[in-house]
Amino acid sequence: MSKLMPCIALLLATTSPAYAKDVFTGTWKSDVNASVPSTKPSVVLLADGLYTCSTCVPVLKVAADGAFHPVVGSAYYDEMAVTVVDPAIVKRATRKGGKLVGETTATLSADGNTMTTAFNDLTALNGIPVTGTGVSTRVTSGPAGSHASSGSWRQTSEGQVSDSGLVFTLAQVGRVVTYSTPTGISYVATTGGPAVAVVGDPGWTTVSLKQSGLNTLHETDYFDGKIIGKYVMTVSADGKKMTMDANDIKYGRTSTLVAYKQ
Incomplete structure (x- = not known):
């Protein structure tokens, strides 16, 4: 996830971890019917x-x-x-x-x-x-x-x-974000910090995160140091819906994914 973090947003995310936790923390499930796949054939x-x-x-x-x-x-x-x-x-x-x-x-x-x-x-x-x-x-x-x-x-x-293939879990406390899936993929990363190792996916070796607001995370995925994807995840004001703008650089495809908090 990639981000340019304004000073005010950084201050809020640092001093109000409970609010940040409420936004992203939880189990989410993608909705294939609400998502918009890539138009590239x-x-x-x-x-x-x-x-x-x-x-x-x-x-x-x-x-x-x-x-x-x-x-x-x-x-x-x-x-x-x-x-x-x-x-x-x-x-x-x-x-x-x-x-x-x-x-x-x-x-x-x-x-x-x-x-x-x-x-x-x-x-x-x-x-x-x-x-x-x-x-x-x-x-x-x-x-x-x-x-x-x-x-x-x-x-x-x-x-x-x-x-x-649809469920994933996020937990954010302050600037630390933990991600995991039922298939065993996981990472623990700090927003604004260096890229960290991804466990459980041979085609996705490291990830970095940034945060541009309390409700928005940016993720950058790498394979052996090369960027393969960028994703912007935005949680709705009521905290129930996540919209992910996905740029799959490896395959040259863009799509929009929607997930709901369970």
Whole structure:
């Protein structure tokens, strides 16, 4: 979280820790229906036995033969398998160190313009999975002769996500903020202080926080010293709703997330 903190806000946050605690402290749950996903489309091509995702990080080029093949450049997986089930269904699976860490099944609608993707994310180091579905709408079609899943797709909604992927806990006392999730991700950082280690996420190594007001925190995420994301979290005046403006620098996407205090 990044911040420019005015002197008055700093004074209030330092001298009134009880107020700061009341604003952010608690368990929050993201509302997928109230959130606004990125409008940047994903671009995939499945043709001539090869699956290519040009907007993925890293860019993916994997033989679509159902077997696992090496993938370089991801902190979360080192192998991927792509299986064409039929003209409307494509499955992907990822492994790291020989262990299954993710599965997705993409299913096209009858008219080929909507894709529903069911996912099972097993990357959490504590073993708790995150499951759910996402819905995307076609922007452009793939070239002639390619699989119907080819083309560019814009995510329109997340149909359902398990609580393990939606719930997070914050606690702020003075300038010290503690963050944790059911999947084992956590950090303890001081607003205006140096970047600190993140536990439990191999793709997110450090984080720094700043505070621009009693109700607003700014977070900057890093991977091996490189900025991968910036987030501005603002709590409503009644303390019940949090709006997060997310700038996913790694993937070049912006979105707005909404969470409610439980």
